[in-house]
Amino acid sequence: MTDPAPRLSRDALLEAARQRTGLTDFGDLWFLEPMDAYIAAANAEGKLTPAGYDAQVESIVRGLASRLRMVDDLHRHPEILDEQVEVAGIILGLPRTGSTIFHRLLASAPGMTALRWFECQNFAPLPGEQRGEAHQRRAYAQAMIDGWLQLSPELASIHPLAPDAPDEEVIVLGQMFVSTAVEAMTFVPSFAAWLDGYDQSRGHADLKTILQYLQWQDPSRRGAKWILKSPTNLPYTEVAASAFPDAALIMTHRDPLEVVPSYVSMEAALYKLNSVHDDKTVGAFWFPRLAQWMDRFMAARERLGEDRFIDIDYRQVAREPLVQAHRVLERIGIPMDARIESALTEFMAGNQREQRPLHDYSLDRFGLDAAAINAAFARYRARFIS
Numbered sequence: 001m002t003d004p005a006p007r008l009s010r011d012a013l014l015e016a017a018r019q020r021t022g023l024t025d026f027g028d029l030w031f032l033e034p035m036d037a038y039i040a041a042a043n044a045e046g047k048l049t050p051a052g053y054d055a056q057v058e059s060i061v062r063g064l065a066s067r068l069r070m071v072d073d074l075h076r077h078p079e080i081l082d083e084q085v086e087v088a089g090i091i092l093g094l095p096r097t098g099s100t101i102f103h104r105l106l107a108s109a110p111g112m113t114a115l116r117w118f119e120c121q122n123f124a125p126l127p128g129e130q131r132g133e134a135h136q137r138r139a140y141a142q143a144m145i146d147g148w149l150q151l152s153p154e155l156a157s158i159h160p161l162a163p164d165a166p167d168e169e170v171i172v173l174g175q176m177f178v179s180t181a182v183e184a185m186t187f188v189p190s191f192a193a194w195l196d197g198y199d200q201s202r203g204h205a206d207l208k209t210i211l212q213y214l215q216w217q218d219p220s221r222r223g224a225k226w227i228l229k230s231p232t233n234l235p236y237t238e239v240a241a242s243a244f245p246d247a248a249l250i251m252t253h254r255d256p257l258e259v260v261p262s263y264v265s266m267e268a269a270l271y272k273l274n275s276v277h278d279d280k281t282v283g284a285f286w287f288p289r290l291a292q293w294m295d296r297f298m299a300a301r302e303r304l305g306e307d308r309f310i311d312i313d314y315r316q317v318a319r320e321p322l323v324q325a326h327r328v329l330e331r332i333g334i335p336m337d338a339r340i341e342s343a344l345t346e347f348m349a350g351n352q353r354e355q356r357p358l359h360d361y362s363l364d365r366f367g368l369d370a371a372a373i374n375a376a377f378a379r380y381r382a383r384f385i386s
């Protein structure tokens with residue numbers, strides 16, 4: 001029998017980050033409250049393997065180290081906070097709705113920029129990297145990808161991973177113990193319930209500072225429009241909408257009958273990286289969780305008003321991706337020209353779905369029922385799918 005993993009400890013994690021960086025100032029300590037809630041849930045429910053425990057410790061310490069390094073840079077370079085960051089669009093929607101390919105397509109347009117995967121893992125330069133350099137962070141990110149695919153090869157077919165590919169701010173927010181990244185990477189149902197009642201606005205306030213920090217590191221981004229994307233924007237839409245009040249909210253749509261088993265399959269693959277949970281347990285948590293996300297969103301959309309939203313159908317992205325990209329880019333102030341058209345065409349030529357392995361999933365594997373899914377998402381399906 002495998003020995004149980006050690007228990008996570010807030011004090012040990014904070015001290016490990018201090019030791020790694022030689023720094024002590026974490027800035028505003030608001031994140032300790034969600035950190036404590038996560039640790040309690042992970043220790044009680046996570047079923048981390050010893051290797052999974054080590055991976056989670058590294059993930060947490062990495063995020064804390066980035067925070068220490070950024071706070072240090074803010075003290076030494078207060079001009080970072082003078083960076084003018086324009087978040088022009090935020091992609092939201094159920095996961096597995098084509099949002100990744102659409103996000104990366106939009107980010108490929110001249111005049112656009114996005115968080116890159118290596119930046120999501122380490123948003124602060126590592127020791128030895130000068131401003132504008134990222135060779136160590138890229139190498140770190142590639143090693144992470146290689147390790148993930150060794151443990152869970154099916155991820156190659158589910159979510160394409162590359163150090164420089166645009167990716168989700170949910171990863172950065174997860175390093176502050178807010179956002180759906182936390183429950184996506186560790187099986188913590190009690191934490192997920194706790195997070196629903198927690199004010200996550202301080203996480204988004206820090207996210208704005210991190211975008212300034214990244215733009216300061218790479219001045220070529222000045223003047224570009226940022227495009228964000230994250231499944232956390234669905235259940236917590238108003239947090240993102242309030243943090244970036246001028247951003248268009250771009251909602252990607254796909255039939256939940258396809259989304260739910262696809263996402264549950266992804267979660268099973270992610271949990272496999274650090275813990276042991278059977279497929280039906282994963283399905284029993286994530287199906288109602290996704291339905292709850294949608295219920296929260298539908299109510300939030302009514303409060304926010306239709307003028308903030310652009311709706312994008314998964315089927316239309318598959319048939320005519322450039323047409324859908326044009327719709328969004330023109331709405332956020334990027335007029336189409338030959339240069340943009342060429343960049344979008346080049347991106348799509350190198351990112352066809354058939355260039356990756358087939359993602360295989362089924363309802364039965366996860367104990368899911370088609371009629372129950374249709375019923376749970378009836379209002380959403382009637383408005384956006386049927």
